[in-house]
Amino acid sequence: MSETTTPRLDVHKTYKLFVGGAFPRSESGRVYEVTDLKTGDWIANVPLGTRKDTRDAVGAARKAVGGWSGATAYNRGQILYRAAEMLQGRREQFAAEVAASEGISARKAAALVEAAVDRWVWYAGWTDKVAQIAGSANPVAGPYFNLSTPEPTGVVGVVAPTRGNGYSLLGLVSVIAPVIATGNTAVVALAPEAPLPGLSLGEVLATSDLPGGVVNLISGRTEDIAPTLASHQDVNALDLTGVNSPDGPGSARALETLAADTLKRVRRPDVNDDWTAAQGTDRLLAFLETKTVWHPMGI
Amino acid sequence: MPTSSPPPAAVEDAAAADGARESLAEVASTEATLRRFLHGLPGIDAVGLQARAASLGTRSIKTTAKAYAIDLAISMIDLTTLEGADTPGKVRSLCAKAMRPDPSDPSTPRVAAVCVYPDMVPFARAAVAGSGVQVASVATAFPSGRAGLAVKLADTAEAVAAGADEIDMVIDRGAFLSGRYLEVFETIRAVKRACLRADSTAAHLKVIFETGELQTYDNIRRASWLAMIAGADFIKTSTGKVAVNATPANTLVLMEAVRDFRAATGVQVGVKPAGGIRTTKDAMKYLVTVNEVLGDDWLSPDWFRFGASSLLNDLLMQRQKLTTGRYSGPDYVTVD
Numbered sequence: 033m034s035e036t037t038t039p040r041l042d043v044h045k046t047y048k049l050f051v052g053g054a055f056p057r058s059e060s061g062r063v064y065e066v067t068d069l070k071t072g073d074w075i076a077n078v079p080l081g082t083r084k085d086t087r088d089a090v091g092a093a094r095k096a097v098g099g100w101s102g103a104t105a106y107n108r109g110q111i112l113y114r115a116a117e118m119l120q121g122r123r124e125q126f127a128a129e130v131a132a133s134e135g136i137s138a139r140k141a142a143a144l145v146e147a148a149v150d151r152w153v154w155y156a157g158w159t160d161k162v163a164q165i166a167g168s169a170n171p172v173a174g175p176y177f178n179l180s181t182p183e184p185t186g187v188v189g190v191v192a193p194t195r196g197n198g199y200s201l202l203g204l205v206s207v208i209a210p211v212i213a214t215g216n217t218a219v220v221a222l223a224p225e226a227p228l229p230g231l232s233l234g235e236v237l238a239t240s241d242l243p244g245g246v247v248n249l250i251s252g253r254t255e256d257i258a259p260t261l262a263s264h265q266d267v268n269a270l271d272l273t274g275v276n277s278p279d280g281p282g283s284a285r286a287l288e289t290l291a292a293d294t295l296k297r298v299r300r301p302d303v304n305d306d307w308t309a310a311q312g313t314d315r316l317l318a319f320l321e322t323k324t325v326w327h328p329m330g331i
Numbered sequence: 332m333p334t335s336s337p338p339p340a341a342v343e344d345a346a347a348a349d350g351a352r353e354s355l356a357e358v359a360s361t362e363a364t365l366r367r368f369l370h371g372l373p374g375i376d377a378v379g380l381q382a383r384a385a386s387l388g389t390r391s392i393k394t395t396a397k398a399y400a401i402d403l404a405i406s407m408i409d410l411t412t413l414e415g416a417d418t419p420g421k422v423r424s425l426c427a428k429a430m431r432p433d434p435s436d437p438s439t440p441r442v443a444a445v446c447v448y449p450d451m452v453p454f455a456r457a458a459v460a461g462s463g464v465q466v467a468s469v470a471t472a473f474p475s476g477r478a479g480l481a482v483k484l485a486d487t488a489e490a491v492a493a494g495a496d497e498i499d500m501v502i503d504r505g506a507f508l509s510g511r512y513l514e515v516f517e518t519i520r521a522v523k524r525a526c527l528r529a530d531s532t533a534a535h536l537k538v539i540f541e542t543g544e545l546q547t548y549d550n551i552r553r554a555s556w557l558a559m560i561a562g563a564d565f566i567k568t569s570t571g572k573v574a575v576n577a578t579p580a581n582t583l584v585l586m587e588a589v590r591d592f593r594a595a596t597g598v599q600v601g602v603k604p605a606g607g608i609r610t611t612k613d614a615m616k617y618l619v620t621v622n623e624v625l626g627d628d629w630l631s632p633d634w635f636r637f638g639a640s641s642l643l644n645d646l647l648m649q650r651q652k653l654t655t656g657r658y659s660g661p662d663y664v665t666v667d
Binding site: 087094 | 656657658659660661662663
């Protein structure tokens with residue numbers, strides 16, 4: 033009846049994990065608070081993922097390996113391209129999250145989100161070309177065709193970037209896309225301080241025809257999640273990009289030691305100050321195994 | 332006077348049990364009296380039953396208690412392979428796994444039994460000889476139970492003669508559902524007789540109801556009493572071949588039936604949920620339910636079994652996790 037309109041109550045988003053194509057809460061039921069880097073204001077409660085959540089995610093990732101690595105490279109490319117399309121459609125939401133997470137202006141954040149869309153597209157193009165640069169026809173001294181072809185390593189544990197310009201979304205995309213482009217599946221420990229763009233990326237991937245379990249996103253303390261991934265006997269490789277604690281259970285040294293027990297392929301932490309720079313192929317080639325076939329000829 | 336001594340049923344045990352059951356067996360003198368008895372059993376509150384089964388599944392079992400429960404669950408498994416594609420080689424490898432589930436850890440207990448089709452019994456018997464692992468054989472036209480009595484008895488006798496320690500028979504669900512209780516009763520009796528060996532010992536008889544086909548919890552309770560009166564040593568939920576297999580709720584009905592049966596007759600009957608139990612967590616839920624409904628007397632492989640195949644791998648992976656502190660994976664257990 034009254035003429036004055038009361039301000040609309042905001043509907044806060046419930047951020048959830050992304051595991052096996054579904055959006056569960058943490059099995060622990062716990063959450064932690066994420067704040068705006070600049071203002072210090074509360075933005076959202078996000079799930080505090082546990083070792084058990086990580087274990088479930090590895091199980092989901094293992095289940096997805098067969099289907100995803102067996103899909104044609106062309107098909108994987110289409111799906112990655114679709115992820116870029118879906119991300120583009122939600123630019124504004126991601127720009128707001130990136131701005132709050134990294135404490136940057138809206139304009140800069142929007143540019144970073146667009147760069148993330150372009151990065152998906154760039155890696156989508158690589159899916160059916162990586163075999164050309166990683167594989168070879170080998171000249172051998174005998175009547176054989178000798179062919180080496182790259183194969184995915186399997187389940188890759190990824191510690192998401194925690195620093196560098198654009199790390200919260202562009203950096204995240206730059207570590208996930210090369211892992212899955214070649215047919216691996218990923219369990220990602222999101223940056224504890226800036227998990228929002230990552231958790232929302234789960235919603236993009238869920239609507240991109242990406243089979244459930246190919247990417248699994250866990251927010252929480254890196255010192256819980258990363259050692260679980262490093263010691264898990266069903267994880268085949270580890271990308272330690274975001275690791276930056278000098279010592280303790282979450283340090284690169286501790287994680288590499290754990291990973292050595294099961295002979296995991298490990299990509300060591302690297303200091304990347306600017307994720308907007310053009311990427312090389314080293315991330316694509318980091319998680320591949322080579323299969324060489326000797327095929328008799330001339331018979 | 333619960334019989335605490337384990338199978339294989341000795342002669343005197345069998346005789347005592349039969350004697351105690353005779354008082355109840357009179358209800359099966361005619362179709363009418365049997366029907367009156369079975370339909371006189373108290374009805375089941377389905378919602379209450381499911382709520383109770385669900386609440387028993389919420390316990391948190393950790394650390395040393397979990398380690399104990401895992402070992403107990405492993406020792407209760409009837410490791411099963413019931414595929415059309417079974418071969419002697421597959422049965423032998425299953426037996427090897429039954430005797431030494433985790434070759435990298437000798438402290439792992441062996442499983443209770445291997446469960447195979449009758450024609451595979453000789454291979455299983457030879458493979459597990461002297462290990463203490465029992466050989467269970469399904470019989471009576473498993474899994475449908477659609478065959479004449481003579482065929483069912485021959486099926487059973489063949490398995491027993493080949494060396495089966497335990498016989499898992501299926502009831503004729505068609506007869507049961509159309510109310511021909513006496514026919515089901517007489518079949519169980521006849522199969523029980525067919526379980527006798529030449530040296531007058533007997534193979535243990537497990538009766539499978541296929542609870543997923545019995546439609547109501549009341550029917551499951553009736554089938555339980557029918558089988559126990561007829562002489563079952565174990566009652567078992569399912570074949571594992573239909574859509575709905577063992578669930579906490581229908582296993583709870585079986586447990587309540589064996590508890591009430593012992594109270595009425597003094598005879599203890601075992602329970603075996605089978606089918607669909609795949610994870611350690613599932614197994615824990617059943618063990619909690621056994622402990623709460625039946626107590627310690629049933630918490631042994633002699634009185635409670637899991638019919639399962641993939642469950643063992645999950646138990647072994649959890650066991651490795653408890654021992655080493657890191658999560659294990661399917662690469663560290665056998666494929667089958």
